[in-house]
Amino acid sequence: MATPDYTIKQELLAKFAKALGHPARIAICDFLAKQETCYFGDINDELPIAKSTVSQHLTALKEAGLIQGEIEAPKVKYCINKENWRLARELFGEFLGQCVCKTGGNCCER
Amino acid sequence: MATPDYTIKQELLAKFAKALGHPARIAICDFLAKQETCYFGDINDELPIAKSTVSQHLTALKEAGLIQGEIEAPKVKYCINKENWRLARELFGEFLGQCVCKTGGNCCER
DNA sequence: AATATTATTCGTAATTTTGCGAACATAAAA
DNA sequence: TTTTATGTTCGCAAAATTACGAATAATATT
Numbered sequence A, B: 001m002a003t004p005d006y007t008i009k010q011e012l013l014a015k016f017a018k019a020l021g022h023p024a025r026i027a028i029c030d031f032l033a034k035q036e037t038c039y040f041g042d043i044n045d046e047l048p049i050a051k052s053t054v055s056q057h058l059t060a061l062k063e064a065g066l067i068q069g070e071i072e073a074p075k076v077k078y079c080i081n082k083e084n085w086r087l088a089r090e091l092f093g094e095f096l097g098q099c100v101c102k103t104g105g106n107c108c109e110r
Numbered sequence C: 001a002a003t004a005t006t007a008t009t010c011g012t013a014a015t016t017t018t019g020c021g022a023a024c025a026t027a028a029a030a
Numbered sequence D: 001t002t003t004t005a006t007g008t009t010c011g012c013a014a015a016a017t018t019a020c021g022a023a024t025a026a027t028a029t030t
Helices: A008-019 A023-033 A038-045 A051-065 A081-097 B008-019 B023-031 B040-045 B053-063 B083-099
Strands: A065-072 A075-080 B069-071 B075-079
Touching: A008 A081, A008 B008, A008 B023, A023 A038, A023 A051, A023 A065, A023 A075, A023 B008, A023 B083, A038 A051, A038 A075, A051 A065, A075 B083, A081 B023, B008 B023, B008 B053, B008 B083, B023 B040, B023 B069, B023 B075, B040 B053, B040 B075, B053 B069, B053 B083
Parallel strands: none
Antiparallel strands: A065 A075, B069 B075
16 A cells, blocks of 8 residues: 555545646636536637647546536537535635634735 | 636636645645744655655745745745635635535436 | 755656647437 | 538647756855
């Protein structure tokens, strides 16, 4: 068994963050979050990049568990994976919330 | 002026996410969030990687605005950048909150 | 002035990411 | 059965990321 360098939570949070670490993938999620129907073509039309690249970004989001796809005739329907989305929301909330509580400025300045 | 492919928010969120997209950088932030004193050496001791690599990760977080450093004698003191940290919390909260409200399952499954 | 401590920068290598167009796969429609 | 429409995969190139040790810089300490 390899050394557990980081915690499961840290690894998972990093995985989510990495998947969201590109504006095109943020834009895809933004788009999916406000759509009912969400075919590949619709997403592709929204983005200024080649469709093969869009497909790659979708795969990255899918592998991180943030979205899911379903084949539907010659089309493919994508949507947010709400369960993992919720999990991501919790993890990011916990992570980003752990420093704001301590009021006052930063410990480093002045 | 180049084409504004993505919104400022999307770009900023992606920048934050990208900076957090590595377990070592998550671990650094976790550590900084619960420390008062936070010298490079302390951070370095927590991580299973070379100090030059730690320095690189710190630079990445600093360039994203999530942390800041201050020279103090031969040591360097790091801490969370609370202002941007708060901003990140707002952006992630808004982003990750925009899909959870719609109750029910995913649009794709079944 | 010489040495020790602390952290960054440099040089390098291996891997991953990003992006494109062409080729391919799949299934509906003609 | 041959098109047509829709996406994915392949092959490739350029750039960025990750990681390390050695060298360097800066400042205390002796």
